Amino acid sequence: MGKLIEMPSSENKQEERCLSSEENTATIAAATGDAVDFSVWTNAPRERTAAYFPTYSAVSKAMQTALRGWVREWFAANMEILQKPHTAYAVLVYQCTHPFSGRPTNIFTYEIQQTEMLHKAFRSAANKLGRYLKAMDTKRLCWFTREHYFAYRSKEVVTYVYKNPRALYRMLHVETMLMDAILRFSITDLPTIGMEQSLVKLRRTFRTQLHRFSEQFDLSPHSEELLRIATDALVCKMASDNAEPVERVA
Secondary structure: OOOOOOOOOOOHHHHHHHHHHHHHHHHHHHOOOOOOOOOHHHHHOOOOOOOOHHHHHHHHHHHHHHHHHHHHHHHHHHHHHOOOOHHHHHHHHHOOOOOOEEEEEOOOOOOOOOOHHHHHHHHHHHHHHHHHHHHHOOOOHHHHHHHHHHHHHHHHHHHHHHHHHHHHHHHHHHHHHHHHHHHHHHHHHHHHHHHHHHHHHHHHHHHHHEEEEOOOOOHHHHHHHHHHHHHHHHHHHHHHOOOOOOOOOO
């Protein structure tokens, strides 16, 4: 699969500027009527309970789905990236990977250190990429560029990213960091340092990781929206688990 990537451990100056207003996010959201009720996380399942894995798996899958949706939106609005095929390939493969459904009991994303999981990610992309390329409109591009994206070349695209995985690994690693932040917020930080400080840490991590997601674009403006999506997924999952079973009529 190739060498694993060591992700950056410190923020650069650009990231510091990007994150400078993170503490104001909650104030802005409240002013616009978009505040999220994070108190529901205090009732999230604890570790070693039956509901722990399925609940956080649902949260992770909701976030992964949202990320792929935003990447598709960016891709559709920035088709000039197709003129740089080897840059576009990783973005194409990522958005065609199926959100990881989790593996009991504590793995919720594609772990880049797990070869089996990476193979699963590439297989899921290979199954979808051909259809995606077939539907993609490249008519305005020159022939030399268009030929890189014919549907029959989907295996070549996946193979290229398989051999040059750095950009894809970066995206998958961010997914893992985001989910780790959710778990740390819910399981560790809330009981020990309280809601206010826990949210500051969570928002900081989300903005940092979404900023690092890709060298081609910045997803950090979606950080608050992604937190809402994660919280909504938690609420929906807990509600469905607590729903009383419907009695069957004989």
